[in-house]
Amino acid sequence: xxxxxxxxxxxxxxxxxxxxxxxxxxxxxxxxxxxxxxxxxxxxxxxxxxxxxxxxxxxxxxxxxxxxxxxxxxxxxxxxxxxxxxxxxxxxxxxxxxxxxxxxxxxxxxxxxxxxxxxxxxxxxxxxxxxxxxxxxxxxxxxxxxxxxxxxxxxxxxxxxxxxxxxxxxxxxxxxxxxxxxxxxxxxxxxxxxxxxxxxxxxxxxxxxxxxxxxxxxxxxxxxxxxxxxxxxxxxxxxxxxxxxxxxxxxxxxxxxxxxxxxxxxxxxxxxxxxxxxxxxxxxxxxxxxxxxxxxxxxxxxxxxxxxxxxxxxxxxxxxxxxxxxxxxxxxxxxxxxxxxxxxxxxxxxxxxxxxxxxxxxxxxxxxxxxxxxxxxxxxxxxxxxxxxxxxxxxxxxxxxxxxxxxxxxxxxxxxxxxxxxxxxxxxxxxxxxxxxxxxxxxxxxxxxxxxxxxxxxxxxxxxxxxxxxxxxxxxxxxxxxxxxxxxxxxxxxxxxxxxxxxxxxxxxxxxxxxxxxxxxxxxxxxxxxxxxxxxxxxxxxxxxxxxxxxxxxxxxxxxxxxxxxxxxxxxxxxxxxxxxxxxxxxxxxxxxxxxxxxxxxxxxxxxxxxxxxxxxxxxxxxxxxxxxxxxxxxxxxxxxxxxxxxxxxxxxxxxxxxxxxxxxxxxxxxxxxxxxxxxxxxxxxxxxxxxxxxxxxxxxxxxxxxxxxxxxxxxxxxxxxxxxxxxxxxxxxxxxxxxxxxxxxxxxxxxxxxxxxxxxxxxxxxxxxxxxxxxxxxxxxxxxxxxxxxxxxxxxxxxxxx
Numbered sequence: 001x002x003x004x005x006x007x008x009x010x011x012x013x014x015x016x017x018x019x020x021x022x023x024x025x026x027x028x029x030x031x032x033x034x035x036x037x038x039x040x041x042x043x044x045x046x047x048x049x050x051x052x053x054x055x056x057x058x059x060x061x062x063x064x065x066x067x068x069x070x071x072x073x074x075x076x077x078x079x080x081x082x083x084x085x086x087x088x089x090x091x092x093x094x095x096x097x098x099x100x101x102x103x104x105x106x107x108x109x110x111x112x113x114x115x116x117x118x119x120x121x122x123x124x125x126x127x128x129x130x131x132x133x134x135x136x137x138x139x140x141x142x143x144x145x146x147x148x149x150x151x152x153x154x155x156x157x158x159x160x161x162x163x164x165x166x167x168x169x170x171x172x173x174x175x176x177x178x179x180x181x182x183x184x185x186x187x188x189x190x191x192x193x194x195x196x197x198x199x200x201x202x203x204x205x206x207x208x209x210x211x212x213x214x215x216x217x218x219x220x221x222x223x224x225x226x227x228x229x230x231x232x233x234x235x236x237x238x239x240x241x242x243x244x245x246x247x248x249x250x251x252x253x254x255x256x257x258x259x260x261x262x263x264x265x266x267x268x269x270x271x272x273x274x275x276x277x278x279x280x281x282x283x284x285x286x287x288x289x290x291x292x293x294x295x296x297x298x299x300x301x302x303x304x305x306x307x308x309x310x311x312x313x314x315x316x317x318x319x320x321x322x323x324x325x326x327x328x329x330x331x332x333x334x335x336x337x338x339x340x341x342x343x344x345x346x347x348x349x350x351x352x353x354x355x356x357x358x359x360x361x362x363x364x365x366x367x368x369x370x371x372x373x374x375x376x377x378x379x380x381x382x383x384x385x386x387x388x389x390x391x392x393x394x395x396x397x398x399x400x401x402x403x404x405x406x407x408x409x410x411x412x413x414x415x416x417x418x419x420x421x422x423x424x425x426x427x428x429x430x431x432x433x434x435x436x437x438x439x440x441x442x443x444x445x446x447x448x449x450x451x452x453x454x455x456x457x458x459x460x461x462x463x464x465x466x467x468x469x470x471x472x473x474x475x476x477x478x479x480x481x482x483x484x485x486x487x488x489x490x491x492x493x494x495x496x497x498x499x500x501x502x503x504x505x506x507x508x509x510x511x512x513x514x515x516x517x518x519x520x521x522x523x524x525x526x527x528x529x530x531x532x533x534x535x536x537x538x539x540x541x542x543x544x545x546x547x548x549x550x551x552x553x554x555x556x557x558x559x560x561x562x563x564x565x566x567x568x569x570x571x572x573x574x575x576x577x578x579x580x581x582x583x584x585x586x587x588x589x590x591x592x593x594x595x596x597x598x599x600x601x602x603x604x605x606x607x608x609x610x611x612x613x614x615x616x617x618x619x620x621x622x623x624x625x626x627x628x629x630x631x632x633x634x635x636x637x638x639x640x641x642x643x644x645x646x647x648x649x650x651x652x653x654x655x656x657x658x659x660x661x662x663x664x665x666x667x668x669x670x671x672x673x674x675x676x677x678x679x680x681x682x683x684x685x686x687x688x689x690x691x692x693x694x695x696x697x698x699x700x701x702x703x704x705x706x707x708x709x710x711x712x713x714x715x716x717x718x719x720x721x722x723x724x725x726x727x728x729x730x731x732x733x734x735x736x737x738x739x740x741x742x743x744x745x746x747x748x749x750x751x752x753x754x755x756x757x758x759x760x761x762x763x764x765x766x767x768x769x770x771x772x773x774x775x776x777x778x779x780x781x782x783x784x785x786x787x788x789x790x791x792x793x794x795x796x797x798x799x800x801x802x803x
Contacts, residue, residue: 649679
């Protein structure tokens with residue numbers, strides 16, 4: 001094959017040498033605009049995992065790269081005058097220029113032709129000149145080729161909200177260092193790492209609004225550098241900052257990061273009588289934020305995968321199809337983590353109310369790839385110290401005495417409880433831990449009355465270790481039900497039936513019990529889930545109401561009429577009556593359901609509210625009726641008992657509710673007296689396009705808790721203790737609602753405690769023999785796994801992260 005790589009960065013060089021190594025008969029040319037052995041930039045960072053991938057692909061260049069690396073395990077975080085350190089992270093730094101010099105030399109050894117100081121104006125001309133069978137477009141962030149064939153590649157380019165400048169310093173930093181500084185204009189942060197024996201990269205970043213307010217837009221390059229030196233003077237310790245972008249002037253040295261995603265990576269073009277593929281690679285195809293140091297990693301791994309595909313494919317087309325299929329999945333995974341990391345740094349101010357230890361923990365786990373147990377494998381002492389710190393504050397906040405702690409150098413038999421097992425006080429209610437059983441529809445009531453099934457269902461989960469169990473959405477009138485099988489709280493027999501269950505929970509467990517009150521609105525009068533979810537009843541339907549006329553399933557569902565003011569007054573009183581009944585039944589907590597397209601949600605979302613009166617239009621108007629209902633409920637619910645509100649924090653539809661809106665909604669409910677926001681999403685429109693994944697809705701709880709300053713409940717794909725511990729420890733939520741795992745295992749909380757080796761959790765005394773057996777079995781499994789793996793803790797951490 002004749003191969004031309006346009007762009008002599010890591011992707012183009014590495015692909016060239018790998019293909020030449022694979023088949024010396026290939027004629028490969030790499031064309032670079034810069035001079036030989038010259039480049040721009042400071043240092044790049046690799047993880048130990050990436051180094052392993054390079055060693056497998058080309059041992060010669062990998063060995064040279066590894067001998068040139070500066071290696072470190074620690075991350076230091078400076079915040080509010082404190083330094084927090086954690087270890088075991090396994091990173092390496094190397095100068096970008098040195099890395100490219102190594103790859104250039106390796107290319108020359110193998111016979112790859114390197115053409116320097118050549119600006120490619122037209123890729124088709126180049127393809128003809130070199131009679132190319134394959135063109136690699138590795139021409140960087142501002143790829144001309146990607147722009148030229150945008151119709152094929154379908155790029156999405158999102159210019160982010162921070163400005164950053166890439167500087168260097170002669171001060172050597174022994175750890176990967178993050179420093180945060182507050183100014184009168186807002187927060188700045190620095191990402192710092194040493195990459196050779198004398199130089200460190202020093203990236204300074206701040207939101208665009210802060211950058212402008214600080215006057216940096218008007219400063220010269222020299223003034224900008226002086227500003228940064230003064231701001232981070234204590235971190236620099238007398239050392240100066242340097243710029244290697246002398247060709248840029250003033251504000252131009254401050255860049256905006258573009259998040260690039262391409263739907264396709266291959267464009268086929270006609271060159272004479274031949275069809276020649278033009279393949280994107282590296283930053284031309286995708287970007288991942290520098291806060292997780294992944295741009296060069298992605299470029300090199302693109303090259304590795306494409307070379308592997310050519311080695312195993314019968315023809316070029318199938319190799320390229322395989323390349324895009326495999327790499328697209330891996331890139332999406334890393335871009336997702338990078339997006340989480342990038343958004344954390346874009347919104348540092350959101351977390352500045354946290355104390356330094358929790359702020360640092362939040363930063364370490366910002367991508368959601370690095371979990372609580374992964375941190376423990378990397379640095380057990382750091383996690384133990386943090387758990388002690390967290391538990392001390394959690395117990396003090398509820399007025400309880402914390403368990404005896406194991407301090408540094410002062411061993412004790414009792415360790416701090418993991419974060420998910422610390423108590424929480426909401427108004428006068430104390431929850432023993434941070435796990436609640438989500439409200440989950442069971443469709444098993446008779447004429448709104450719950451019975452033995454509900455007693456067994458909720459009673460079993462109350463005995464299973466969770467701090468509180470939520471009864472499913474309970475309807476405030478017969479015509480408020482989703483199905484004829486949904487429970488209600490609108491008749492005396494309903495209150496009596498619920499009282500029986502509440503009394504059981506209180507008498508036989510130390511759990512609390514909550515009820516969620518709601519009205520189905522346009523999603524009512526349907527069949528049970530197993531008979532056809534959201535399908536209308538075949539007979540005996542009841543009239544439906546909504547904020548505006550609505551048919552939830554187009555051409556299928558009943559049509560709901562718009563509520564009148566008389567309807568609104570009546571239904572508000574239905575909610576008040578159900579709230580009074582909930583108190584009579586003895587519930588500890590009430591939640592108002594304003595999510596998932598049900599009646600109150602239909603007012604909040606612009607997708608379902610087209611009213612022209614005072615209850616439609618602006619977000620404030622759309623929330624008016626739900627807030628009136630909530631205020632009326634709060635007025636009759638005992639002041640010492642908590643209330644929460646479940647909202648859809650994201651409709652996942654253009655024009656619908658966004659996470660920005662959700663913060664405003666939370667603030668309004670807080671002002672009305674809500675104690676917590678239960679942060680769900682979606683189910684408002686069938687046009688939704690949610691992005692699923694582990695803990696996929698937790699970012700909504702994070703924003704609401706830390707921006708609206710109200711308690712938050714995280715929900716959605718939280719299915720192991722590691723998730724819950726990380727969410728609670730980082731301050732992303734106050735409670736974790738776990739649903740489906742509790743359907744599979746009523747004692748999910750007790751089981752997860754045993755899995756992580758936490759034995760100081762209360763079990764019902766009748767079940768204690770099961771506790772002992774479970775803990776013995778799990779300990780045996782841990783020992784067998786450790787002995788068979790033969791891996792160090794750091795290697796186990798890396799494997800866990802890869803999984």
